[in-house]
Amino acid sequence: MVAPGLLVLVATTTFPLLYLLWQSLQNINLAMPGMDRYIGVGNYVRMWEDSRFWGALSYTGIYTGVTVVLQLVIGLGMAMLVLRIPRAQWAFRVAAILPLVLAPVVVGLFWRTLMLTPDFGIVDYASRSLGLGSHNWLGDPELARFSVIAIHTWQWTPFVFLYMLAALAALPEDLYEAAKIDRANAFRRFMHITLPLIRPAIVVVVILRMTVALAAFAAIYAATGGGPGTATEIVNLYAYRVSFAELSLGYGAAVAVVLLAITLAVAAVLFRIRRAT
Amino acid sequence: MSRRSGSALRGAILMAVSAALLLVWILPVLLSVLTSFKDEKEVLAYPPTVVFEATLKNYVAVLAGPSSIVPNLTSSLIIALATTILSIVIAVPAAYAIARLRLPGRQPLGFYVLATQLVPPIGLIIPYFLILNGIGWMDSYKGLVLIYITFSLPFAIWLMVSYFEDIPREMEEAALLDRASRWQAFWYVVLPQARGAIAVTVIFVFLNAWNEFLFAVILGGATVKPVTVAMYNYINTEQTQWAQLCAAALIAMLPVIVLGIVAQKHIVKGLTAGAVKGSGRR
Amino acid sequence: MTSRGEVRLEGVGKSFGETRVLRDVDLDIRPGEFFSLLGPSGSGKTTTLRIIAGLETATEGYVHLDGTDATLLPPGDRDVAMVFQSYALYPHMSVEENIAFPLKMIKTPAAEIGPAVREAAARVRIEHLLARKPGQLSGGQQQRCALARAIVRKPALFLLDEPLSNLDAKLRVETRIELKRLQRSLDVTAVYVTHDQEEAMSLSDRMAIFMDGRIVQIGTPEEVFSRPASVQVAGFLGNPPMNLLDARLSGGTASVGGVSLPLPRYAALGEREVTIGIRASEVRLADRGMSATVTLCELLGEEMIIDLDVGGAMLRAKFPARARLAEGSDVHLDVDPDKLHVFDRATGMRLDP
Numbered sequence: 001m002v003a004p005g006l007l008v009l010v011a012t013t014t015f016p017l018l019y020l021l022w023q024s025l026q027n028i029n030l031a032m033p034g035m036d037r038y039i040g041v042g043n044y045v046r047m048w049e050d051s052r053f054w055g056a057l058s059y060t061g062i063y064t065g066v067t068v069v070l071q072l073v074i075g076l077g078m079a080m081l082v083l084r085i086p087r088a089q090w091a092f093r094v095a096a097i098l099p100l101v102l103a104p105v106v107v108g109l110f111w112r113t114l115m116l117t118p119d120f121g122i123v124d125y126a127s128r129s130l131g132l133g134s135h136n137w138l139g140d141p142e143l144a145r146f147s148v149i150a151i152h153t154w155q156w157t158p159f160v161f162l163y164m165l166a167a168l169a170a171l172p173e174d175l176y177e178a179a180k181i182d183r184a185n186a187f188r189r190f191m192h193i194t195l196p197l198i199r200p201a202i203v204v205v206v207i208l209r210m211t212v213a214l215a216a217f218a219a220i221y222a223a224t225g226g227g228p229g230t231a232t233e234i235v236n237l238y239a240y241r242v243s244f245a246e247l248s249l250g251y252g253a254a255v256a257v258v259l260l261a262i263t264l265a266v267a268a269v270l271f272r273i274r275r276a277t
Numbered sequence: 278m279s280r281r282s283g284s285a286l287r288g289a290i291l292m293a294v295s296a297a298l299l300l301v302w303i304l305p306v307l308l309s310v311l312t313s314f315k316d317e318k319e320v321l322a323y324p325p326t327v328v329f330e331a332t333l334k335n336y337v338a339v340l341a342g343p344s345s346i347v348p349n350l351t352s353s354l355i356i357a358l359a360t361t362i363l364s365i366v367i368a369v370p371a372a373y374a375i376a377r378l379r380l381p382g383r384q385p386l387g388f389y390v391l392a393t394q395l396v397p398p399i400g401l402i403i404p405y406f407l408i409l410n411g412i413g414w415m416d417s418y419k420g421l422v423l424i425y426i427t428f429s430l431p432f433a434i435w436l437m438v439s440y441f442e443d444i445p446r447e448m449e450e451a452a453l454l455d456r457a458s459r460w461q462a463f464w465y466v467v468l469p470q471a472r473g474a475i476a477v478t479v480i481f482v483f484l485n486a487w488n489e490f491l492f493a494v495i496l497g498g499a500t501v502k503p504v505t506v507a508m509y510n511y512i513n514t515e516q517t518q519w520a521q522l523c524a525a526a527l528i529a530m531l532p533v534i535v536l537g538i539v540a541q542k543h544i545v546k547g548l549t550a551g552a553v554k555g556s557g558r559r
Numbered sequence: 560m561t562s563r564g565e566v567r568l569e570g571v572g573k574s575f576g577e578t579r580v581l582r583d584v585d586l587d588i589r590p591g592e593f594f595s596l597l598g599p600s601g602s603g604k605t606t607t608l609r610i611i612a613g614l615e616t617a618t619e620g621y622v623h624l625d626g627t628d629a630t631l632l633p634p635g636d637r638d639v640a641m642v643f644q645s646y647a648l649y650p651h652m653s654v655e656e657n658i659a660f661p662l663k664m665i666k667t668p669a670a671e672i673g674p675a676v677r678e679a680a681a682r683v684r685i686e687h688l689l690a691r692k693p694g695q696l697s698g699g700q701q702q703r704c705a706l707a708r709a710i711v712r713k714p715a716l717f718l719l720d721e722p723l724s725n726l727d728a729k730l731r732v733e734t735r736i737e738l739k740r741l742q743r744s745l746d747v748t749a750v751y752v753t754h755d756q757e758e759a760m761s762l763s764d765r766m767a768i769f770m771d772g773r774i775v776q777i778g779t780p781e782e783v784f785s786r787p788a789s790v791q792v793a794g795f796l797g798n799p800p801m802n803l804l805d806a807r808l809s810g811g812t813a814s815v816g817g818v819s820l821p822l823p824r825y826a827a828l829g830e831r832e833v834t835i836g837i838r839a840s841e842v843r844l845a846d847r848g849m850s851a852t853v854t855l856c857e858l859l860g861e862e863m864i865i866d867l868d869v870g871g872a873m874l875r876a877k878f879p880a881r882a883r884l885a886e887g888s889d890v891h892l893d894v895d896p897d898k899l900h901v902f903d904r905a906t907g908m909r910l911d912p
Binding site: 012013016095106215217256 | 291292294295298299301302303304305306308309312320321325371389390392393394395396397398399400401402403404405406407408426427430431434484487488489490491495505508512517519522523526529530533534536537538541544545548549
């Protein structure tokens, strides 16, 4: 009973990864099939000198870092807020579930059309009404980078919200009562009781959100396709474009391998931190 | 006196802030619903209108028109259902065996399953693309469902293993002493209690399969085109048909939205299962 | 008297990886006996029970059930029923289904299951709860449901793992008596694990006392109480625990806290460092004898427990409440030398004259 299930499990992940590694050592171009051949670390050398790769890498760092921090701050803040309004919690639960069940591609499309279109989008309408003028939210490279981060944050903050809500609700009341008797004010209670107690939950949330941010695809693809140009191209998207737009699968595989290595490294560091708490 | 009015004021501010936040998260869907009932010309009106003459013609076009989304809905349904059923049927017994049988390689295996969850999908798409191409299973249901299972199965097993580990062993021991075989103990005693966890797993596997985009767009094609890919029918470079896009998107997302609202308790429980264990209570 | 349910453990030991939790366990449990395994937490008594049940396998030694070697036999093949400390009731089944489960597993014909379940439920007086689920029962009712499930199969051997520990004090005492009556009326062999020495004393025909993974004494409650084999056993049984005082034995006299106790029968033991054991109930007030000062009085209704300072050594005595002693008063104590226990200080083992 166990053996076949586990075999399927191991086979379906190990085998493709090994295959991926092998492909990364080849030069494969679907447009010119006759040219396929083994080139060893050639793709990796090319990557080292590829400025577009480094651009993607640096933006990935910004994207991941900013969205995770924003999700954490907003999600935790909302959870603490909502804890004080027990009666409205059901409304927040429903509102939180909505973004989480939507397909990321649909989220990207919604934002691209309804929210961020110059002139007709709600965000543009709001900014005009506030006197900030109309902007090309997805067409201007700098704004696009910010917009795409906003979209990801919008979709996944509810997860942090729900998770933190559960973590906070599980904290024992008597600790706070003891602290109040010991004359700790609200800020102190937060810093010395709440924060240390939810630290394990925060670490778990950071791990989950980081890995999702590194693997983000559909929403960015739908919103900007990685553009304008390569402004919103995270490494994941770069690998996709190289493989399926430029049809250079060997190089795409190499980029994917590097992304995998980065993801595992980040996860390993975070797990070590988790074990330490 | 001042304390009471102070807290009333604080209460009002909290309410206002909460309402604003609530709005932010509901807004896109709300707007989409609104837009889907508008005439295309109405959509482009500025300032955007809230009161207008509602029309159903977008929904009619999306459902019954020449580029109807109905075949895509069928595609999504087949893929999602097949993936879910197959994944659960394999995952639940496998997870039980992993949780109960004291296998020697348990720790590294658990770690490995976790690691598979971290692989960026693009890393798997490339080999799968080449493999499916090679065996001629591109753009086919069997090909796509097979690939979907490869990422649903580890996830389902991981969810169920942690659940099974939490069930106290004593009940199965009691069953064994009552002359039940391991299989009978699993079927009569453990499985009925795992109903909640299985429900959560089913929901998440289905959701992920329904919403999947990358794998569908690369490994599917003209025959197998789930709704997530079909969205792009309504966008072209010249003129995006906004109202129809919204109608199509809402129809496409209807199953998952309904699932989300109906099963919200289960979903929240599944998402936050670790939160209660990991903090506070010792 | 039944002839089933004989248990024999030979040299049984258990290790979990590097840790040795049980060693050199030799036990002979006779059919029809109520046999307790008594000891503090972590002493190995529950592990021993689980080895008898087949839920753990002994890493050393042999287990014989009714004459057959059952060391490697799976739990389902032994004619054994068990009541777990947590009751382990199946929460999704009704009480009736819970009790019927063992019969269902051995493929008892459906027509026979109903009456057997009702009979078992009646024996523990829960026939009126058959339709409820375990979650709807009180602790005491859940415990009886677990009992019913165990007896419905009429097993040869009945194992109980601290079944009363989750009940409140009063219920514990009431249920204790019921358990004994049940065992007698069913005529089964019972092996009972507990850390509560009062429970073991009141229920058992014989008991085995476990300390640190081995058996330190086996005997009837009377034997174990009046002739404890070691200092550990002596200090474990009895409430309040036996007074244990360091003393020096020399020429038939023990010097304890400045006082000399004549022990003529122990003269043959010569010079030794010993520990003298005196039960709280054996200490008597007298006009002459050891001088002591009362430091604390605990009134327990009909009795009182007095803490006494005897020349620097602490002693606890049990007197009837009407003795009326005030804290700080000076008294004289006397002890019957025949009621003293002498243990070798170095080994802790009992010394006999």
